[in-house]
Amino acid sequence: MNYARRCVACGSLFHPLSHVPNQRYCSAPNCQRERRRRWQRQHMRADEDYRENQHRAQASWRARHPDYWRQYRATHPAYRERNAVLQRERNARQRSLMVANMDASQIAPPLASGVYILRRMSEVRIAKMNACIVHLTVLSPPGGSPAPDCKEMM
Numbered sequence: 765m766n767y768a769r770r771c772v773a774c775g776s777l778f779h780p781l782s783h784v785p786n787q788r789y790c791s792a793p794n795c796q797r798e799r800r801r802r803w804q805r806q807h808m809r810a811d812e813d814y815r816e817n818q819h820r821a822q823a824s825w826r827a828r829h830p831d832y833w834r835q836y837r838a839t840h841p842a843y844r845e846r847n848a849v850l851q852r853e854r855n856a857r858q859r860s861l862m863v864a865n866m867d868a869s870q871i872a873p874p875l876a877s878g879v880y881i882l883r884r885m886s887e888v889r890i891a892k893m894n895a896c897i898v899h900l901t902v903l904s905p906p907g908g909s910p911a912p913d914c915k916e917m918m
């Protein structure tokens with residue numbers, strides 16, 4: 765028979781079970797619930813500490829190996845090439861967005877005013893394609909001085 769000890773939750777005396785020599789909570793349901801609650805809280809805190817440690821360790825590793833990515837890129841041409849392709853795609857997308865976002869007055873008109881047929885470049889070789897008839901009015905001549913509100917663009 766083990767000696768009686770005090771439950772750390774309710775403070776009453778109990779006899780620890782023979783197969784749980786370090787038992788600290790009596791077997792009352794409330795005290796067992798309390799034991800599980802404390803256990804979970806402790807583990808959650810341990811997890812947070814763990815994640816924080818991982819984060820710190822990674823940051824300090826990066827600080828100690830500033831050349832790692834440069835060397836990685838230097839020794840992995842496929843990785844470098846793929847990155848370059850992705851960057852070119854991003855740049856192209858950015859450029860076409862910028863053109864789309866300009867208003868017409870900000871693009872130097874290369875043509876004279878008149879009626880034009882407007883077609884999508886990608887559809888030029890398709891026999892039956894969509895075409896718009898548009899009237900373009902040139903507001904400043906090709907090569908001429910831009911409108912005053914275009915100065916920022918030049």
Ligand SMILES: [Zn+2]
Binds near residue numbers: 775789
């Ligand atoms: Zn208890």
